[in-house]
Amino acid sequence: MKAIIVGGGKVGYYLVKTLNEKGMEITLIEKDPLTAQRISEELNIEVQCGDGSDIDVLNDAGIQKVELVAAVTGSDEENLVVCQIAKASFNVAKTIARINNPKNIEMFKALGVDKTVCSTEVIADLIEYEVDNDSVRIVQTFEMGSMVLAEVHIQPTSKWIDLPIKAINLPLDCVVVSIVRNGKVIYPRGDSMLLLNDEVLVVTDKESMQTLRKSVCKG
Template structure:
């Protein structure tokens, strides 16, 4: 998975650094030569000095192979243009835009930007989880990016399979919204059973989602205090 970051300010710098530390394939574009030099002194990675609104610069950065473009400059207008260029040139690409003025959030979404966020941590988490993974994906974010609506796919190998909802245990800050079984949408009750290939919609935060993904798909050991599943009212 390749990510391209445009903007080498504080958010872009720490986003680039964090993703590199996590082993992600990432390139950063920054137009200021001095800023590029400072980034290069601290971080070993692909750094391109150029205008992120220039399609040729984006191609040099490898946008044709990228799956995510994160525009995190200090200007909302520039972030919007970058994401629109990415969308128009490569329609399947995920776009994430930093929004400096919260009033622009709705406009950005109406213009086709996939995610609009305001902090480094939220942007990093979106890149970690926003892609359509085989077993889980983020459907939407809200609360200024602090909460997520996530879809988890039940497999035969996970502990939740063939159990009723009332038997499930979850960490705090996690609400069970619905079960999708093929074309059928099931509103969860205590005696609703979970089957192979069911898709669960939950509302939670990023840290809890990471724990759930690790527990369900990566063989983790539960780190939270057990409690009964909450159902959406």
Template structure:
């Protein structure tokens, strides 16, 4: 999967470094030529000298094949335009924008930007979690990425399928928030049964989420996810 970063300043540089450390395929776009040279020298990655709001530059960066566009320049206006171009012209799956002025967060969300955040680490985590499967997706992160709100889709072969909430044994770092069944939101109680086709919303952290995904979808050891409470 491919990520495009627009902006090679401190945030873009550190974001590229973080994602390369996680072995992601990343292309960075930066309008300053000297900054491009420095980044290209520091990383074995595709670096393009150009304007991230230019359609031809975005095409050269491979936006048509990109899963995520992260606009992290020092200008909220440039970041907004870049993300809107990615959405409207290239139908990008996910757009993430750095926000320099917190007052712009609500406006960005109303204009269709998937995530508007301030922290480099949060952006990196959002990109990592965005590479999700059809079985689960990260909705949002809280407290600079320490808390993760995730939607888990229940399939026929999931160990949660047809189980009652009272029979689930979860770590203390995981809270079951709600169950979405069609158009209905169910607030979980012990006698609520989880059914195939439900979407279960949980709040957890990074390590527990990895275990949840392993147990539900990758055939993990199922040590702590199901059993009668004593």
């Protein structure tokens, strides 16, 4: 997944660091040249020095190729403008804005910002959930975020293809709840086969998501 983060302060720095460690392709936009250079050198990521609310700067940062923009500066107004430009001018699929004044939450939503959040940890989780892995993606979370409903797409390279459910290597706390095949729902049994292009819905705890991905994906 490709994303642009606007704002290289404390929140932006640790957000970029966290997402970079998760293997996401991140470009940071930061106004201050010294801060931009320091973060680029420390984290070895692409940093564009400039104003994230400037269309030319966003173009130079490659906004046409990203799926998500997160504006996390210390200014609610600037974060709103960045998200509005990303959505209106570049049709970015998802926008996330840091807000410092909770009174702005409803206004941001009304003005088209997809998500409004107030902490680095929550922003990182939201972006992680937006990652639409070719094989596994999170559909919904529940139980205060500790449990996950995930969708596994059976591709030609999947470890699960042409295997019965009882033969796949599921994480301990993972349960297959249904198989969708050609638009029809199949309620699985141990001997139910998993075929190419099946969509398999599973419930697992959040901590097991990485194990689930490794179970499904080769390499």
